[in-house]
Amino acid sequence: MDKMAQHPIEIYEAVQDEAAFEDRYSRQLRFGPIGSAGQDRLRSARVLVVGTGALGASLAQHMTRAGVGVVRLADRDYVEPSNLQRQMLFDEEDARSATPKAVAAARKLKRMNGGVRIEAHVVDVSKRTLGYLLAGVDLVLDGTDNAATRLALSDACFSLGIPLVYGGVTASEGMSAALIPGRTACLRCLIGDSAADDGTDTCDTVGVISPAVEFVASLQAAEALKWLSGNREAMRGTWVTADIWTFRVRELKLPGGRSRCACCGTGASTADNRLRQDDKPAIEAAVMCGRDSVQVTLGEAIALDVVRPLLEERGCTLTVNPYLTKAELPDGKRLVLFSDGRVLVQGTSDAGEAIRLCTDMLQPHREGESIVG
Amino acid sequence: MADSTSKKLDFQLYVITGTNYHPGRSMIDVIEQALIGGADIVQLRDKTASKQDIRENAHKLRQLTRRYGVPLIINDHIDIALEAEADGVHLGQDDLSLAEARRLLGPDRIIGISTHSIEQGLAAQAGGADYIGVGPVYPTGTKPGRAAVTTSYVQEAAEQIRIPFVAIGGITLGNVDTVIAAGASRVCAVSEIVGADDPAAVCRAFKARLHAAAPQRSEVQADDFAGTGVIVNGVAQRTTARTVWELICQHRLEDRRVVVELDGEIVVREEWSCTPIHEGAAVELVHFVGGG
Known part of the structure; x- marks a missing residue:
């Protein structure tokens, strides 16, 4: 890791x-394609699970129980009652206690398999x-809930x-694909980058049932086990693409990389690391689709112990845990503050507000300061 | 009219709305089926609805026909035709005069006139109509009480009329061959199409008869009229789309995150506009699932 993280870990x-x-x-070792050689490979492998919600929690559990050496979890959110129906x-x-999902997940995973290094990163993946x-x-296993991430x-x-x-899932439908540099096209080539997300169904608009989640997570976990245990062919x-309610399953052949794409094309330069090029503006706001929430990134760390008294003075009711401070405003809106400079504003879909x-x-x-002018 | 060809009047199958023939089904659904089946031009006709309802339907049909690249004609209501950006109007013998209609609509919009005799047909042609209706060829429930002009007027029109004429009135798959034999290369049907359980299938059957009778047309033209037979998400249909991108637009998915499979393989987005839709293509359009 080349630079210090600023988020809770x-x-x-x-x-x-x-x-x-x-x-x-023992049962995994007896499974021919994995065997002891595959198990050794799993033990030395590192996997990142992005998002520790429904898909992510299931994926993390598969990886941990299977004995993948390092399971790194990254999630920006905290646990709410509406998660319990499907986030295992x-x-x-x-x-x-509004525990961050990555932290709550890591604690459970640790009890399932102490032989795995579990890392919980409370962070906005960007x-x-x-x-x-x-x-x-x-x-990387995708357990995110939006196209931009x-x-x-x-x-x-x-x-x-x-x-x-x-992997993606809404209602009783799901999709999954392993996107492999050098073999397949990248996601940007497949779904485009300019299309509006408006009108795309989300779990918050059309719901989701947990068997659909588990179905997709199983597809993803199986591909991960193949890759990490050395069964790449x-x-x-x-x-x-599948619907487990009506039960339809369809496979679409993935095309190879596009020669003209900077990401998956033959001319793509891996040396050109574009990750550190973006200069962050002072304050960013991202409207979280369908959730009546906006994520504000302040661009600097928040000293939670300093702002708590301010929030209380300003009429907020606080819920505090080591990772975040949740402040309920007198008008019912909520600010969830993380020390890395993120604030989830709940109760509005207006970025400016x-x-x-x-x-x-x-x-x-x-x-x-004088009010006289 | 010198510019009649620029008004896309190369039609063979003319479909007119008739909501009384399909109770329980929406006009838009039924007309879309007709378009999928190969209808080349659509007329909105409703003698009983309120003007507001007609206006709303005109706007809906305009959106629909644009997706299929087909002209929309409004019966009688010039104001609605202008407001809904229809391609033209169709007028009866008792409606507004052709000259007045042309003054209101300008030179570029299509004006069609119903005619019931060769005299009326020649008068409409001389007056600057873009096409005429020739009928009713057979007695029809759409125009009760009007005497049928029989195929003899079709024959006269074929001999004397130089602008496009469309045979109309009581035409069914059972008698269309007789009408074609009398000289019609364009026909119109209402109840036979919009009253059918499967309007697309009926339209395809009409188009097949018209094609069979027009061997002098070049293959390319005939194919253009028929559209391309494709299977979209398991449903056979005909489309005027020539590329994946055009097909996406016809299904109004251009702003949505969709994955497109053509003949078993995903087509990357960048190649949608240069990937042709061929006869018999199997297309799957799948909405990207984003939850997690």
């Missing part, structure tokens, strides 16, 4: 398996943070030569 180091657990992988790693206490998160990773992931993975196993090479709320609520006192 919790790391559980791998510990030696007790003798009592020596049969832990979380419980009511996680929702009550071009800015991907360089750090992708360092040393052999494969997936496109940023695809760009970064293709520039670094890291396979990205896409067994990769499926197709884009699967969200930025204004953040700057108003977090503005320090100006002692001695």
Whole structure:
């Protein structure tokens, strides 16, 4: 990792398996294509799971139980009651305490397999943070919930030569494809970058059922196990689209990389690391589609212990845990503040209003300032 | 009119709306089926609806026919034709005069006139009509009480009329061959098409009869009229789209995140506009699933 992270991280180091657990992988070892050679490869592999929601929690569990050496989790969100219906790693206490998803997931995973190094990164996955998160990773599992993050992931993975196993799910439908630099086209070539997301169904508009999540996560996990255990010729090479309610499954053949694409084309330069080129504006706001929320990125760390008294003075009710501070405003809107400079503003879909709320609520006192003009 | 060819009047199958023939189904659905089947021109005709309803339907049909690259004609209502940006109007013998209509519509819009005798047909031609209707060839429920002109007027029109004429009135798949034999190369049907369970299939059958009778047309032209037979998400249909991009636009998906499969392989987005749609192509249009 080439630079210090600014976001909260919790790391559980791998510990030696007790003798009592020596049969832990026995059924996987008996599975011919993996065997002991494949298990050794899994043990030395590192995987990044982006998003630790429904897909991500399931994917992380598959990787951890299978004995992948390092499971790195990255998620910007915290656990809420509406997650519990399908996000398999979380419980009511996680929702009550508004624990960040990556942290709550890591704690559960650690109890499933102490032999795996689990890293929980409470972070917004973006071009800015991907360089750090992708360092040393052999494969990326997509558990995100939006096209923009997936496109940023695809760009970064293709520039670094890291396979990205896409998965998406809404209602009872799902899709998955392993996008592999040098073999397949990148996500940007397949779904485009200019199309409006408006009108795209999301879990927040049309719902989602957990069997659909598990179906897609299983497709993704199987491809990851093939790649990481050395069964690379067994990769499926197709884009699967399925509906498990009506039960239709269809496979579409993935095309190869486009020669003219800067990401997946033959002329793509992996040396051209575009991840660190973007200069971040002071404050960014991203409207979170269908969720009546805006994510504001302040561009500097927030000293949570400093702003808490300010928020209380300004009439907010606070929920505090080591990772975030949740402030309920008198009008019902909520600010969820993370020390890395992110604020989730809930109760508005207006980016301007969200930025204004953040700057108003977090503005320090100006002692001695005169109102006389 | 000197510019009649620029008004895209190369039609063979003319379809007119008739909502009373398809209770329980929407006009837009039925007309879209007709377009999928190969209708070349559509007329909105409704003698009973309120003007506001006609106006709304005109706008909807305009959007629909644009997607299929087919002209839209409005019966009677010149103001609605102008407002909805229709391609023209169709007038009866008792409606506004041709000269007045032309003054209101300008030279570029299509004006069609219903005629019931060769005298009326020649008068409309002389007056600057872009096409005429010739009928009713057979007695029809659409125009009850009007005496049929029989195929003898079709024959006269074929001999004397130099602008496009379309045979209309009681024409069915059962009698269309007789009408064609009398000299018609363009026909119009209402109830036979919009009252059918499968309007697309009926249109395809009409187009096949018209093609069979017009061997002098070049193959290329005939193919153009028929569109291209494709299977989209498992449903056979005909499309005027020549590329994947045009097909996407006809399905109004150009602003959506969709993955397109052509004959088993995904087509990357950049190649949509240069990937041709061929006869028999199997296309799958799949909405990108983004939740997680």
